[in-house]
Each structure stands twice: as structure tokens, then as C-alpha cells.
Amino acid sequence: MLWFKNAIIYQLNSDSLLDKAVIEKALKSAPFTPCGNLDTSKTGWVSPYNDNNNEDYIVDMQGHLLLRIKKESKILPAPVIKQALLEKIDKQEQALSRKLTKNEKATLKDEVMIDLMPRAFSKYNHYWLWIDTHNKRIIIDCSSFKQAEDILAILRKQLGALALTPLSIDTPLEQVMTTWVKEKLNFAPFLLGDQAELKDPLEGNGIISCKNQDITSDEMFVHFESGKWISKIKIIDERGVNFIVNSDLTLKRIKFDSAILDENEDIGSDEMDKRLEADFFIMANTLANTINDFYITINQII
Numbered sequence: 001m002l003w004f005k006n007a008i009i010y011q012l013n014s015d016s017l018l019d020k021a022v023i024e025k026a027l028k029s030a031p032f033t034p035c036g037n038l039d040t041s042k043t044g045w046v047s048p049y050n051d052n053n054n055e056d057y058i059v060d061m062q063g064h065l066l067l068r069i070k071k072e073s074k075i076l077p078a079p080v081i082k083q084a085l086l087e088k089i090d091k092q093e094q095a096l097s098r099k100l101t102k103n104e105k106a107t108l109k110d111e112v113m114i115d116l117m118p119r120a121f122s123k124y125n126h127y128w129l130w131i132d133t134h135n136k137r138i139i140i141d142c143s144s145f146k147q148a149e150d151i152l153a154i155l156r157k158q159l160g161a162l163a164l165t166p167l168s169i170d171t172p173l174e175q176v177m178t179t180w181v182k183e184k185l186n187f188a189p190f191l192l193g194d195q196a197e198l199k200d201p202l203e204g205n206g207i208i209s210c211k212n213q214d215i216t217s218d219e220m221f222v223h224f225e226s227g228k229w230i231s232k233i234k235i236i237d238e239r240g241v242n243f244i245v246n247s248d249l250t251l252k253r254i255k256f257d258s259a260i261l262d263e264n265e266d267i268g269s270d271e272m273d274k275r276l277e278a279d280f281f282i283m284a285n286t287l288a289n290t291i292n293d294f295y296i297t298i299n300q301i302i
Contacts, residue, residue, distance in 0.1 A: 002066075002283065003254075003261065004130070004287065005141060006140075006141050006142060006251065006253075007139050007141065007251040007287065008139070008142060008144075008166075008250050009166065009167040009251070010148075010165065010166055010167065011165055012136040012163065013163040018131075018133045020058060020065065023067075024058055026158035027057040027067065027155075032044030032045060032069075034122075038117055039117075040117070041071065043151075044070060045057055045067065045068070046069070046070045046126075047068065048066050048068040048276065049276060050276075061277055061280055063132075063134050064130065064285070064288075065130065065131040065133065066128065066130055066284075067131070068126060069126070069129065070125070070126050071124070071125045072122050072123070073122070073123045073124075074117060074120040074121070075120055075121040075122070075123050076113070076116055076117070076121075080116065081109075081112060081113070084112045084115070084116060085109050085112045088108050092104075127140065127141060127142050127147070127151055129151060129155075132284065132288055137167070137291075139287070139291075145166070152164075166248070167249050169249070169295075169298060169299060169302065170302065173248075173249055173298065174201055174229040174230055174231050174247050176298050176301045177298075178229045179301055180192070180298075180301055181216060181220065181224075181233070182221070182224055184216050187297045187300070188238070189237055189239050190235055190293070191236040192215045192234075192236075193233065193234025193236050193242060194211065194212050194214070194234060195211050195212075195234040196209075196213070196220075196232060196234065197210070197232040197233075198220075198223050198228040198229065199231050200227055200229075201227075206228070207231075215233065231247045232246050232247070237290045237293075237294070239289065239290070240257040240286060241254065241257065241286055242254075242255050243255070245294075251291075254287075260283075260286060264278040
């Protein structure tokens, strides 16, 4: 699915990544290639379009660039490795008439992995990367900074340098969101949702998770009085999108209203490339406006 479910947001610190030709050259120098017999994983760029033979590595919709990366991971079930290793250890110990050392067992494990790897299952993951040239940002649809950094490392290697930093503010976001709720502030078009997570900023334990809850209720204020801050909260953008914002300013569980999702329903199923471009254009503009305005809003609270 093209519609981003997560947004890990980076701010570009230079214009070096705003040249489409430079980006495309970098992508084509690191295309996805399948794992060989002894590879545990392989990652590389593929076309955003469904056609695997398409050589267009970038979808460009008026300055919004869409990239796609593919990862193949070889999966070997732990019980299979353990059983093969035990059999190999037993056979070797019988042949030598003694117990194997720790180092000898480690060597045998390496041999087992080499033997089994050609028969391992492959798991494939695709990740979207969106370059917003207007706001000088990179937004990655993945669940963690670790995944995002792995993706950016591949791009950085081909470009030679990549000057960017995670989107952030000077004041802890937990403090900002707690102030927003405690003072019942209004910042259209944003509304506080019905989900939140609270925890003590000093102790880091005693996490309280709330769902289907009035965030400004007296019950919530009891938690505030005990010293807890909001670490996650659902935010609703009345223009058609809602999300969970985390304390590191990443957006999770992004959901777009059906009116937005269905806006391109008139494009036929035989025009998948056209539908991809149209959906991306709507998503990019919608989410760019949300990110920009939300960033301005939280800075107003500081």
C-alpha cells in the first residue's frame, strides 16, 4: 500500500539532495539484487511502480519524489539450526572420542549456517521513502529509526554525503503535549484524540495506556498530578488524517479519511501507474500540510 502508515521525518540541512538527476543516479548504482546462496540479506532500490522491469526509480509529482527500497531476508528457523548443529557436534565428538571446545562448536555452527543457507526461506519487505523538496524533508514509512537509518545508509553511501537530522523541537515533546492537554488548548484544525500513553519522565516506568478516553477528563488529571507526562497521543487533523505522535516526533498509525482514500476511484484498475502517481500526489500534499502545521502548533506551546 502506498498510503504511509508511519512517518519518520528528517530535515535536510543542505540542498544536496534536491537534484533529481543526482538522486536517480545514486539509486541506479545500488539496485536490488536477490540473495546469493550464502547471503543472509540483501537491500536495494526498485521502481515504485508495480512493474519490476520499469527503470523509473523515482515518481516525481511536482517536487514530491517517491522512492522504494526492497529488502530480502533469509529465514532459518532456530529449531532447524539447533537440530543440525547438535547432530554435527555429536558426530564430531564420536569421531574424536572427546567433547568439543566452545570454539570448535562455534566453528561447526558456522558450517551449519553455510550448509543450510541455500535452503532458507526468503522474506521480502518494501519501504517507501518520500523526499519533499518544497520543505526540504525526507519522510520514511517504517516503524523504527533503526530501519530508517539502515535505508538512509544505503542512500548516503551512493551520494557520498547526506546532511540531515531527525525533525525535533527544543522542549521535550512530552512536556508540550501535556501542557496542551492540561490547559485544554485549541489549535485548529487539530483535535486531541481519544488515545494516549502516560509515563513518569524521571522514573520511566508505570506506563498508563488509555483508549476510547476523554483525554481532558478529571481521571487524566489525576495522572498528571502524580507527575506523569504524555508520551504518546492521538491527534486528529480535521482535513482528513489522524495519527499517533510519539515523544520522538515520529508519526505512527497514520490513517486517512475515506474521502481522501477514494478520491481517485475513477482511475481504472488497468491504470495502476497512473493511480499510484495520483494517490501519492494527494497523500504527499495532505501529509506535508499536516506535518508543517503540526510542527508550527507544537512550537507555539513552547
